[in-house]
Amino acid sequence: MSTPTVTQVADGVHVAQGTSVSWILLTEGDAFTLVDAGYPGDRDAVLSSIEQIGYSLDQLEAVLVTHAHVDHIGSLPRLLEGRDVPVLTSEVEAHHARREFLEQATPLQVAAASWRPRVLAWSLHVVAAGGTTKAGVPQAQGFAEGALDLPGLPVPIVTPGHTSGHTCYHLPHTGVLVTGDALVTGHPTVRRTGPQLLPRMFHHDVAANRRSLDQLRRLSGDVLLPGHGVPWRGSYADAVDQALNARR
Ligand SMILES: [Zn+2]
Known part of the structure; x- marks a missing residue:
């Protein structure tokens, strides 16, 4: 198992970086919220990240999902086996998480779409991390409107495009924005770092994703936590401009 790097980016906000994807832990008192959870092969790494911040799985109050990719x-x-922990996301994405439909390119489709060695290496990594499973999360359900009464007081911002129900989570009290895969700062298949969009082949609807990013401009805060790449500090409007204008 690779031990994830866990970094505190704000009061009660930690980001854990696995081998190629991040998840976030929001703590409040003796409870915490987990935002996203890595590949099947990242289960032990998720447990390690929880221990690293001094918590245990029993203190997990809920899981929030940005989108239902593997x-x-x-x-x-496996993490939640035998546990009654709510898994919340947007109404549309909950259907995706339950695998009533699937909006995800397979590693083979992605590899076929590009000759680049980085893509091939990434595809092999995905397979090794258990990324070919079609398993869903049957207990996933849609959240209610407005701020969620969970550790971190996250406010969902539904941002369709990467998937039909993709959701970002804003933490107004700590000035943090979790952007999932709507806006990232790097990816194993590309060399470039900094605010950017994922390569086209990963998005369900590229145009919708670009439109959705406009909602992020007005949010308060200066820490951006993407699903892929390192945390970024600056204004969200700047991040959106850089991502929309970046050459790919
Ligand atoms: Zn992703």
Whole structure:
């Protein structure tokens, strides 16, 4: 097992970086919220990140999901086995998480779409991390409108495009924005770092994703936590501009 790097980015906000994807831990008192959960193969790394911040799985109050791709929900079936922990996301994405439909390119489709060695290496990594499973999270359900009464007081911002029900989570009290895969700062298949969009082949609807990013401009805060790449500090409007204008 690779031990994830866990970094505190704000009061009660930690980001854990697995081999190629991040998840976030929001603590408040003796409870915490987990936002996303890595690949199936990241289960032990998720447990390690929880221990590293001094908590245990018994203190997990809820899981929030940005979107139901295998690198963000993969560890959940085994992590939550026998536990009654709510798994929340947007109404549309909850259907996706339950695998009533699937909006994800397979590693083979992605590899076929590009000759680049980085893509091939990434595809092999995905397979090794258990990324070919079609397993869903049957208990996933849609959240209610407005701020969620969970550790971190996250406010969902539904941002369709990467997937039909993709959701970012804003933490107004700590000035943090979790952007999932709507806006990232790097990816194993690309060399460039900094605010950017994932390569086209990973998005369900590229145009919708670009439109959704406009909602992020007005949010208060200066820490951006993407699903892929390192945390970024600056204004969200700047991050959106850089991502929309970046050459790919
Ligand atoms: Zn992802």
